[in-house]
Amino acid sequence: MAIYELRTYTAIVGKLSELVELYKTQGWPVLEKHPKKLVGYFTGDIGAINQLIHIWKFDDDADRRAFWAGVYNDPEFMAFAKQIRPLMLSQENKLMLNAPWGPQP
Numbered sequence: 001m002a003i004y005e006l007r008t009y010t011a012i013v014g015k016l017s018e019l020v021e022l023y024k025t026q027g028w029p030v031l032e033k034h035p036k037k038l039v040g041y042f043t044g045d046i047g048a049i050n051q052l053i054h055i056w057k058f059d060d061d062a063d064r065r066a067f068w069a070g071v072y073n074d075p076e077f078m079a080f081a082k083q084i085r086p087l088m089l090s091q092e093n094k095l096m097l098n099a100p101w102g103p104q105p
Contacts (some may be wrong), residue, residue, distance in 0.1 A: 003064055004039070004105075005056040006094040008048075015087040016043070016050050022084050023052065030076045037067055039105055050089070057105065064095075 011019045020043065031038070037056045044051035058064035071077050098104055 001060065002098055002104075003058045003061060004096040004098075005058065005064060006096060007054045007056070008092045008094075009052045009084075009088050010048075010090045010092075011050045011052065011087055012089050013050055016052065019052055019084055019087045022080065022087075026080045027077075027084070030074060030080055031071065034071055034074070035067060037063075055105075 009019070023041070037058060039055040039057050042053040042055075044053065056064075056067075058067060
């Protein structure tokens with residue numbers, strides 16, 4: 001059964017544009033080298049105005065763990081992560097499963 005990971009990064013007020021720019025110019029090019037697991041990136045509009053949200057789809061927990069192990073062992077990604085951490089106020093991760101009805105991403 002597929003697992004979806006919802007990652008929500010809340011930026012320090014006034015730092016979201018810098019966080020987004022770093023993802024666009026450095027983070028995404030590094031992540032693109034890894035297996036294609038990203039469903040999409042989103043930014044908050046109403047209410048969650050300082051948030052960068054991403055959704056990832058994995059085959060199962062083993063697939064998820066293998067993916068993140070590969071990313072965290074990538075020196076280019078870790079150099080990028082070092083730059084974004086000071087811009088973030090918090091990070092929240094949620095694991096979700098498909099409901100047994102409706103569309104499946």
